Amino acid sequence: MARSMSQDYYEILGVSRTASPEEIKKAYRRLARQLHPDVNPDAGTHDRFKDVTRAYEVLSDQRKREMYDLGHDPLAGAAGAAGGFGQGFSFTDIMDAFFGQQGTATRGPRSRVRRGQDALVPLEIDLAEAAFGVTRELKVDTAVACQVCQGSGAAPGSGPVSCETCHGRGEVSHVQRSFLGEIRTVRPCPACRGFGTMISDPCNECSGDGRVRARRTINVKIPGGVDTGTRVQLTGESEVGPGGGPAGDLYVEIHVVTHPLFTREGDDLHCTVTLPMTAAALGTKVDLPTLESDLGGDNELETSVPIDIDPGTQSGETVVLTARGVPRLRGTGRGDLVVHVVVETPTRLDPRQEELLRELSAARGEEQSTGSFGRPHKSVFNRLRDAFGQR
Numbered sequence: 001m002a003r004s005m006s007q008d009y010y011e012i013l014g015v016s017r018t019a020s021p022e023e024i025k026k027a028y029r030r031l032a033r034q035l036h037p038d039v040n041p042d043a044g045t046h047d048r049f050k051d052v053t054r055a056y057e058v059l060s061d062q063r064k065r066e067m068y069d070l071g072h073d074p075l076a077g078a079a080g081a082a083g084g085f086g087q088g089f090s091f092t093d094i095m096d097a098f099f100g101q102q103g104t105a106t107r108g109p110r111s112r113v114r115r116g117q118d119a120l121v122p123l124e125i126d127l128a129e130a131a132f133g134v135t136r137e138l139k140v141d142t143a144v145a146c147q148v149c150q151g152s153g154a155a156p157g158s159g160p161v162s163c164e165t166c167h168g169r170g171e172v173s174h175v176q177r178s179f180l181g182e183i184r185t186v187r188p189c190p191a192c193r194g195f196g197t198m199i200s201d202p203c204n205e206c207s208g209d210g211r212v213r214a215r216r217t218i219n220v221k222i223p224g225g226v227d228t229g230t231r232v233q234l235t236g237e238s239e240v241g242p243g244g245g246p247a248g249d250l251y252v253e254i255h256v257v258t259h260p261l262f263t264r265e266g267d268d269l270h271c272t273v274t275l276p277m278t279a280a281a282l283g284t285k286v287d288l289p290t291l292e293s294d295l296g297g298d299n300e301l302e303t304s305v306p307i308d309i310d311p312g313t314q315s316g317e318t319v320v321l322t323a324r325g326v327p328r329l330r331g332t333g334r335g336d337l338v339v340h341v342v343v344e345t346p347t348r349l350d351p352r353q354e355e356l357l358r359e360l361s362a363a364r365g366e367e368q369s370t371g372s373f374g375r376p377h378k379s380v381f382n383r384l385r386d387a388f389g390q391r
Contacts, residue, residue: 002114002155004285004330008061008128008274009055009068010055013028013052014025014256015027015056015059016033017383020061022238023240024059024060025060025229028055028056028060031052032052035048035052036049045089047163054087057075058073059075060073060249066145072374072388084219086230096314097259099291104341106204108137108169109168109169109171109192109194109195109196110193110195110196112195112197112210112242112243112388113241113242113244113245114243114247114248115241115245115248116143116242116247116248117239117241117248118238118248118249118250119142119238119248119250119251120231120250120251120253121250121252121275122224122253122255123138123220123253123254124256124257125222125253125255125256125292126257126259127256127259127264128224128291128294128295129222130140130224130225130254131212131224131225131326132224132292132295132327133203133221133223133225134221135220136220136223137217137218138217138218139213139215139216139217140216140218140237140250141213141214142216142238142239143211143212143213143214144212144214144216144239145173145210145244146203146209146210146211147205147265148203148204148205149203149206149210150246151210151211151240151245151380152203152210152243153202153206153208153210153243154201154202154208155201155202155204156201156261158195158199158201160195161197161198162197162198163191163192163195163197163198165189165190165191166189166191166196168195168196168197169189170189170195170196171182171189172186172187172188172189172190173186189235189320208244209240209242210243210244211239211240211244217235218234218250220232220252222252222254224326224327224329225267225327225330226253226329227254227256227329229253230254231252231253232251232252232254233249234251234252235249236248236251237250238251240248243347250349259291259294260286261289263315264290266332266335267325267327267328267339268326268337269291269325269335269338270340271339271340272339272340272341273288273307273340273341273342275309275340275341275342275343275344276346277343277344277345277346279297279309280312280313280315280341281312282311282369283308283309283311285306285307285308286305286306287305287306287307288305288306288307289303289304290302290304290305290324291326307319307321307339309341313343314341315341315342315343316340317340318339318340319341320336320338321336321337321339322336323335324337325334325337355385
């Protein structure tokens, strides 16, 4: 029977009778932050907080709101239970008031369509390919959309049906009595896993997942200047998501294999040239193979570059060839090519060679040379030699 209600729930929340559910929720959150006993210990606000909670409990529930609009009070006889929170009070609603979306993150049915996961795959390339760029074919085993059900997961001619457990809401409520009254907690529906629908006739090809495994070939364009650890992003080339969702991104991580001649430091290349003692003393010219020569094919790039060794060059000295290094990945120009000179002292001399060296020693006044001493230092060449294992 309709009853005369002394309190207007709409007036308590400060909303109109045509207010939307979102407007009602926002009004409740604002008032709950102001009036909750943990925030406002004033005794005068306690009764008002109970009224606000009772009003929200009615107006936030469509069925109860319809009863109230017809002149009935859905909470009649239960308003004073356990501290006045009302029967069926939702604890998650009070959490919403203080933490916003935290309390409602799992509410409502979840979409079956989700984005696919990203993936990371390694790719080995040569130093020349890393320096000048290359296009490689990459074979990947990944999930693609099922062509039979077009990603829906349901057999052709069928589709998802509403879950009988949660009636399409994607969530179920659990009521528990406590000193606060009857507290209702909301959890994802265990029957449909929060989707709100169930696939009663799954696709035979993908078993209801909407995806199947397949091997694909992807052309990967590696830009010039990459190095070990560089990742190339291929947007939308990873696996498709459940329910035919958009594909994730594929990341290709570069690993540059060791080169037999050159080592790389940033954008610079380093190598060594070993010369006989006489060539270093008299000076010479040598042809150094370039990194471009590794590319092969019918390219028009130089395959070697001449290096002038000045007379009297000492072991450990360097010759720098400007702009002969690695092209810069983010910028213009190239690094340098640094050639480290190693002067080789002969260890086996025939009698004639020994005689000539003694004559040279006498001519230079070096028969009794005892050398000179100083503090040792480790040159760049020494560090490179140690790295190559040349002791």
